[in-house]
Amino acid sequence: MVVGRSANLPRGLVDRFRARGDVWPDDTGCTMLHVDMDAFYASVEIRDRPELARKPVVVGGTANRGVVASANYIAREFGVRSAMPTSHARRLAPHAVFVSPNFARYQEVSRGVMAIFRDITPLVEPLSLDEAFLDVSGALKRMRRTPAQIANLIREQVEQAHGITCSVGAAPTKFLAKLASGMCKPDGLMVVPRDEVLAFLHPLPVSALWGVGQRTAEHLDRVGLETVADVAATPLPRLRRLIGVALAEHLHALARGHDDRPVVPSTREKSIGAEETFEVDHFDRELLRRELLRLSERSAATLRARGLRGRTVSIKVRFSDFTTITRSKTLRVATDVTQEVYKTASTLLDEQVPAGAVRLIGVRIEQLVEGDDGEQLMFDAPERGWREAEQAADQARSRFGTAAIRPASLLNQGPARSGLNEPKPDRGDSASRPP
Numbered sequence: 001m002v003v004g005r006s007a008n009l010p011r012g013l014v015d016r017f018r019a020r021g022d023v024w025p026d027d028t029g030c031t032m033l034h035v036d037m038d039a040f041y042a043s044v045e046i047r048d049r050p051e052l053a054r055k056p057v058v059v060g061g062t063a064n065r066g067v068v069a070s071a072n073y074i075a076r077e078f079g080v081r082s083a084m085p086t087s088h089a090r091r092l093a094p095h096a097v098f099v100s101p102n103f104a105r106y107q108e109v110s111r112g113v114m115a116i117f118r119d120i121t122p123l124v125e126p127l128s129l130d131e132a133f134l135d136v137s138g139a140l141k142r143m144r145r146t147p148a149q150i151a152n153l154i155r156e157q158v159e160q161a162h163g164i165t166c167s168v169g170a171a172p173t174k175f176l177a178k179l180a181s182g183m184c185k186p187d188g189l190m191v192v193p194r195d196e197v198l199a200f201l202h203p204l205p206v207s208a209l210w211g212v213g214q215r216t217a218e219h220l221d222r223v224g225l226e227t228v229a230d231v232a233a234t235p236l237p238r239l240r241r242l243i244g245v246a247l248a249e250h251l252h253a254l255a256r257g258h259d260d261r262p263v264v265p266s267t268r269e270k271s272i273g274a275e276e277t278f279e280v281d282h283f284d285r286e287l288l289r290r291e292l293l294r295l296s297e298r299s300a301a302t303l304r305a306r307g308l309r310g311r312t313v314s315i316k317v318r319f320s321d322f323t324t325i326t327r328s329k330t331l332r333v334a335t336d337v338t339q340e341v342y343k344t345a346s347t348l349l350d351e352q353v354p355a356g357a358v359r360l361i362g363v364r365i366e367q368l369v370e371g372d373d374g375e376q377l378m379f380d381a382p383e384r385g386w387r388e389a390e391q392a393a394d395q396a397r398s399r400f401g402t403a404a405i406r407p408a409s410l411l412n413q414g415p416a417r418s419g420l421n422e423p424k425p426d427r428g429d430s431a432s433r434p435p
Helices: 040-048 086-092 103-120 139-143 147-162 174-183 194-201 214-222 228-233 236-243 245-255 285-305 338-352 386-400
Strands: 032-037 057-060 068-071 097-099 124-128 131-135 166-171 189-191 271-282 308-319 324-335 358-370
Touching (some): 032 147, 032 174, 040 103, 057 086, 068 086, 103 124, 103 131, 103 147, 139 147, 147 166, 147 189, 166 174, 214 236, 236 245, 285 358, 308 338, 324 338, 324 358, 338 358
Parallel strands (some): 057 097, 166 189
Antiparallel strands (some): 032 131, 057 068, 124 131, 271 358, 308 358
């Protein structure tokens, strides 16, 4: 779930809801917590390199087409933001320290943080490596603490165990908790009392509502709906005419403080894939096919490691003008075999993607099912033995490193890449843990 830019909202409107020391608003019924690490990647880098503590630090792709993955709060004072091109960040803060990301390290810290959460409640819903929802309703009596006291305990334990800070929002609903955590950064706690939900929400601009992007906010502003209160007061039929039925009903409910979604502690992944952004655009179809093989190998290995197979193979292609297309094909039998994924992806590229300079290419496998449920044999099935060979290669790579065994066509270094692939969070179930 993405909530509209809560960290950039006018904080003075709701500053009275922020905790100060051991004093905070009434937290009765505020059993939904949203915990968000502060500038997570940058904070881990600074923790490991204390000499960076008072400098602007930017983590991300350092090549020309790299993007910012994280920036500490000193760098943000110069306008540096996540997802910004690295080249732009360098112009804004030429004196900043630019660091390539170490995702393995961030995953390690993330697992430790999530373990702290799960020691408090089994109802933990990770959203990414650095944030999660917690439902602490069952922990209140066991721990003999209020929701805000539990939130403060989490902040203390995260800082003591991992040397980084986090911000926590406590509220009756998930939407409000996530909004609050973003508005009390960094290293803060904000409580939205059950009886003051509308007092918290209604002064905020419409961009605070989950689902309102820049275009929708501009459209609502043009028709005189500038605040959440304006949306709440607008008759639903008029709102439907303005922005469509589904979005109108969604925003109208949020603007009135309604959000009944529970914390979902474990969700099965819907797809697995990988993509790369090239340092320079490429026309060469043979080079693109080699990259598809590389991405198919990575994606299929992840499937095998998690005991999954997929029925639909899709490719994503972004051209030099940023036009992006996806093409897919559904197989008759789910697979986790690299060669089958690659053959399908390569055919999609050859038959359904027009010529042009390619900036990004990706492979994704969807319609996932649990593997090892028995393999359906077909008269026209591909030559058997690939799966066994790839499983043996997986074992060799786990012992000797990822470069131990590779397809011969991938032995060359390949094109320069600048994309970043952030790992998925550990959701606490073996089926979705990183391999």
